[in-house]
Amino acid sequence: MSVQTTDYAASEIRSPASFVANRVFIYGALVFWAFICLFPIYWTITTSFKTAVDVTQGHLIPFVDFQPDWKGWRSLGLSPDSILRTSTVRDEFIKRFMNSVITSIGASSLAIIIGSLAAYGLTRYRYQFGWFKNQDISFFFLSQLILPPVVLALPFLVLYREVGMLDTRVGLILLYTLMVLPIVIWIMRDQFNSIPVELEEAALVDGLSIWGAFFRIVMPIALPGMVAAFILAMVLCWNEYFFAALLTSTDAKTIPVMVASQTGSQGINWWSMAALATAAITPLAVIGIALERYLIMGMTAGAVK
Amino acid sequence: MADQTLPTNAWPANAAPSDLISPGRKRLGRALMAIATLGLLAVIAVQILYKTEVDTIGFETWRPVVYAYVLWGVALGVGQVLTRGEDGQRALFLLPALLFTIAMVIFPTLFGFYIALTDWNLSSFSGRKFNGLDNFWQMLADPYYRNALFNMVLYVLAVLVEYVIAFGLALLLNAQIRARKFFRVVFLMPLMLSPVAVSWMIGKSLMEYRFGPAAALARQLGWENPAFFSNPITARISIMVLDAWTFIPFMMIMLLAGLQAMSREVLEAARVDGANAWQTFWQVTFPLMLPVSVTAIILRIIFKLKLADIIITVTSGGPGGATDSVSSFIYREYRDRSNVGYGTMLAMAYLIIIIVFVTWLLKAANRFVRNVN
Numbered sequence: 001m002s003v004q005t006t007d008y009a010a011s012e013i014r015s016p017a018s019f020v021a022n023r024v025f026i027y028g029a030l031v032f033w034a035f036i037c038l039f040p041i042y043w044t045i046t047t048s049f050k051t052a053v054d055v056t057q058g059h060l061i062p063f064v065d066f067q068p069d070w071k072g073w074r075s076l077g078l079s080p081d082s083i084l085r086t087s088t089v090r091d092e093f094i095k096r097f098m099n100s101v102i103t104s105i106g107a108s109s110l111a112i113i114i115g116s117l118a119a120y121g122l123t124r125y126r127y128q129f130g131w132f133k134n135q136d137i138s139f140f141f142l143s144q145l146i147l148p149p150v151v152l153a154l155p156f157l158v159l160y161r162e163v164g165m166l167d168t169r170v171g172l173i174l175l176y177t178l179m180v181l182p183i184v185i186w187i188m189r190d191q192f193n194s195i196p197v198e199l200e201e202a203a204l205v206d207g208l209s210i211w212g213a214f215f216r217i218v219m220p221i222a223l224p225g226m227v228a229a230f231i232l233a234m235v236l237c238w239n240e241y242f243f244a245a246l247l248t249s250t251d252a253k254t255i256p257v258m259v260a261s262q263t264g265s266q267g268i269n270w271w272s273m274a275a276l277a278t279a280a281i282t283p284l285a286v287i288g289i290a291l292e293r294y295l296i297m298g299m300t301a302g303a304v305k
Numbered sequence: 306m307a308d309q310t311l312p313t314n315a316w317p318a319n320a321a322p323s324d325l326i327s328p329g330r331k332r333l334g335r336a337l338m339a340i341a342t343l344g345l346l347a348v349i350a351v352q353i354l355y356k357t358e359v360d361t362i363g364f365e366t367w368r369p370v371v372y373a374y375v376l377w378g379v380a381l382g383v384g385q386v387l388t389r390g391e392d393g394q395r396a397l398f399l400l401p402a403l404l405f406t407i408a409m410v411i412f413p414t415l416f417g418f419y420i421a422l423t424d425w426n427l428s429s430f431s432g433r434k435f436n437g438l439d440n441f442w443q444m445l446a447d448p449y450y451r452n453a454l455f456n457m458v459l460y461v462l463a464v465l466v467e468y469v470i471a472f473g474l475a476l477l478l479n480a481q482i483r484a485r486k487f488f489r490v491v492f493l494m495p496l497m498l499s500p501v502a503v504s505w506m507i508g509k510s511l512m513e514y515r516f517g518p519a520a521a522l523a524r525q526l527g528w529e530n531p532a533f534f535s536n537p538i539t540a541r542i543s544i545m546v547l548d549a550w551t552f553i554p555f556m557m558i559m560l561l562a563g564l565q566a567m568s569r570e571v572l573e574a575a576r577v578d579g580a581n582a583w584q585t586f587w588q589v590t591f592p593l594m595l596p597v598s599v600t601a602i603i604l605r606i607i608f609k610l611k612l613a614d615i616i617i618t619v620t621s622g623g624p625g626g627a628t629d630s631v632s633s634f635i636y637r638e639y640r641d642r643s644n645v646g647y648g649t650m651l652a653m654a655y656l657i658i659i660i661v662f663v664t665w666l667l668k669a670a671n672r673f674v675r676n677v678n
Contacts, residue, residue, distance in 0.1 A: 026480050033474060034491045043518065044506045056516050114401040121398030144410060146663050148611045150632040151656045154639060154649045155413035155420060164366035178409045181402065210394045239499035241614040256501040260618045270510065277502045288497035292490050299555065300562035
């Protein structure tokens with residue numbers, strides 16, 4: 001840090017002790033909060049390797065306090081010794097897991113496709129449907145964000161039964177698309193606004209059609225934003241519980257519903273519950289670590305001008 | 306949440322000379338749209354007649370109507386391009402999202418308002434009966450619903466505490482520190498985890514009365530009977546803590562982005578003028594951060610109004626409905642009592658309350674930010 005003003009330098013030199021105290025406070029607070037964030041995760045992962053005695057006695061540190069055991073994972077059929085044998089619990093888990101994967105990827109993809117198109121149209125062209133102009137259409141899309149799931153849940157329960165889409169993945173995908181569409185449009189509008197119109201004008205002069213210019217010129221530039229929106233949408237869909245709990249029963253049940261149904265029963269085995277929770281959070285924890293940049297990009301879109 | 310204005314250099318909508326499109330093509334497009342519309346109406350009409358048992362030709366479920374709607378949407382898109390050329394191609398960008406949202410929101414919401422006016426219990430055999438405003442009067446007299454609404458007020462107020470913590474964390478991450486990226490990833494982690502898994506990890510195991518570490522810690526600190534979910538007040542606070550744990554990172558990230566976008570010169574200038582850290586924060590940083598803060602708080606409140614998962618899985622609204630949010634209350638109204646008609650009335654009333662509240666909030670926030678700056 002270079003010394004720029006005398007005042008500034010004086011205050012730095014005057015109190016090295018306060019500087020140290022400042023550092024200690026900052027790092028202390030950082031470590032404290034990191035502990036709060038990580039301890040529940042640590043607890044869950046270690047508990048999945050505990051036996052009953054270790055849980056009740058509150059042992060915390062593996063190999064020191066207690067001897068890790070595959071018990072929790074064996075009950076899921078995912079431990080090294082049971083992975084090759086048939087296991088109904090594992091089959092059920094994999095089925096739920098695949099449901100979650102398919103619904104969240106399907107809904108995010110659908111939302112990205114129709115959301116990007118709409119956002120592009122809204123940032124580039126002027127529309128008018130009767131009384132509704134661009135501003136009103138944008139507001140219509142974004143206002144869906146405040147719609148609580150509970151308002152749609154019961155009508156959809158009835159409608160889906162009439163349409164024969166209750167307990168299907170397609171039904172969930174459509175609802176999740178609706179849920180994340182406002183967020184996708186919000187992010188993508190911000191993205192397209194930051195791309196200069198001159199690029200497309202040049203492309204049109206070169207003989208590309210409107211859609212050609214969109215696919216060949218604009219899309220590649222907006223790709224990072226699309227990735228960000230996609231990942232944020234996926235996180236929301238993966239963790240969604242309310243619709244899944246009401247609208248699925250056997251075929252299309254997702255991971256959160258499976259986790260919740262296990263917590264409800266009395267006398268649940270802590271180790272198997274912990275293993276299930278660990279398995280449920282791992283995919284997103286990995287995504288969070290690997291693609292943190294995109295997540296932050298998605299969350300801060302439009303927040304700062 | 307200010308709406309961005311259109312770029313001034315947006316192309317005019319009527320740039321395409323319409324005389325390039327031959328009358329034959331126009332006629333074809335119009336015919337296509339007309340046929341598709343008639344087809345859709347015909348399918349709906351046949352289905353209604355079949356379901357009301359006027360005629361015997363029809364389908365078992367309403368699914369063909371969905372297919373007909375999709376086909377109608379496609380025909381509408383093609384028709385637009387045929388009749389209006391480039392203008393039609395432009396409309397094509399917006400049409401899919403618009404048709405999708407209208408089908409998925411407007412129709413079910415209207416249907417919901419109808420269900421709300423019926424007496425309909427899935428477990429009784431009498432089926433659906435129109436009963437006017439009976440559900441509404443029942444709602445006004447329902448102490449549990451009022452309690453749930455009151456809880457929502459408390460839960461929304463808790464956002465302010467979350468905001469203070471999130472701002473503190475954002476300041477910490479914005480300070481001159483090593484391993485900033487590591488801390489950012491770690492602080493973001495809780496947001497990634499599914500609320501249901503968090504409910505188990507923290508609500509049901511860490512805070513477990515007998516041998517959860519949080520209970521053990523509370524005993525160490527002198528709380529003799531650390532039952533987090535048995536007393537209405539501690540149960541509410543526990544729910545707030547659980548929810549805060551998952552969502553603080555969301556506000557933190559937005560505030561951090563705001564802090565990083567702030568110009569260094571302003572802070573330097575304040576320091577040159579002899580302001581200490583405390584004064585710099587209150588007189589420079591905080592006012593400059595107001596717009597971002599307001600956006601973050603409003604978005605967080607909107608998410609908070611949907612709070613349900615944690616309550617459903619941890620307390621099921623207990624003890625005695627003390628922790629119920631509106632969503633979790635309606636969820637149980639349906640799940641446990643199969644009371645679709647009444648539950649929908651509660652949901653619709655909640656929707657209207659939310660719309661009024663959020664509209665007021667946006668207006669108030671706009672005025673607030675404008676007055677301060």
